[in-house]
Amino acid sequence: MHETVLAQRLHKLILAESAKYGAKPVAAKISCGLFAAVNDELLREALCAISRGTAAENLKLKIEHKPPQGLCEKCKKQFNIDLSNIKCSFCGSADFQLLPDAPLILEEIEFESEKKNENKSRKKHIKRK
Ligand SMILES: [Zn+2]
Numbered sequence: 001m002h003e004t005v006l007a008q009r010l011h012k013l014i015l016a017e018s019a020k021y022g023a024k025p026v027a028a029k030i031s032c033g034l035f036a037a038v039n040d041e042l043l044r045e046a047l048c049a050i051s052r053g054t055a056a057e058n059l060k061l062k063i064e065h066k067p068p069q070g071l072c073e074k075c076k077k078q079f080n081i082d083l084s085n086i087k088c089s090f091c092g093s094a095d096f097q098l099l100p101d102a103p104l105i106l107e108e109i110e111f112e113s114e115k116k117n118e119n120k121s122r123k124k125h126i127k128r129k
Contacts, residue, residue, distance in 0.1 A: 003039055006104065007046035011056060013106050018055050023111035027060040033101030034065045064107075069099040 010030065018025045032038055040063045051057050067080040074093035087094045 002037060003042040004046045006038065007043055007050050010047060010061075010106060011050045011054075014056050014059065014109060015054065017109050018111070021111055025056050025059055025109050026112050027062065027110040028106065029062040029064065029108040030104060030106050031064040031066055031102065032104040034067055035101045036065070036104060038063070038104065066102040068101060070096040071099055072096045 010028070014025050014028055043063065044061050047056075047059070047061055051059055067082070069078055070081045070088065071078050072088035072091060072093055073095040075088060075091040077088065077090045078099070079089040079096075081098070082089070088096055
């Protein structure tokens with residue numbers, strides 16, 4: 001259920017960008033936190049079902065899971081938490097706060113090139129809000 005809602009939201013965003021550029025989207029990249037309850041396969045399936053018959057049909061979805069972030073209490077730096085070695089990557093301190101999980105973000109959409117003989121596709125980076 002959760003993935004269906006996400007897929008609907010993504011689909012809307014992708015179609016809005018596609019309309020702006022007047023090009024067919026061929027791929028999109030999203031990122032989310034490692035602990036976000038997103039099932040990659042379910043999300044892909046849901047998006048595929050929603051996109052059928054629209055400009056976003058057959059769109060490839062790349063999903064990147066970002067590692068959790070910690071804020072070190074000792075050196076006050078922010079670092080990626082390595083789950084096999086949980087400590088500050090700068091000073092080695094184990095005294096840190098766990099920062100909130102990364103939100104789900106649509107990072108990039110790739111559009112089909114306007115020229116048919118050209119294989120290059122245009123990439124667009126979506127600005128983070
Ligand atoms: Zn530190």
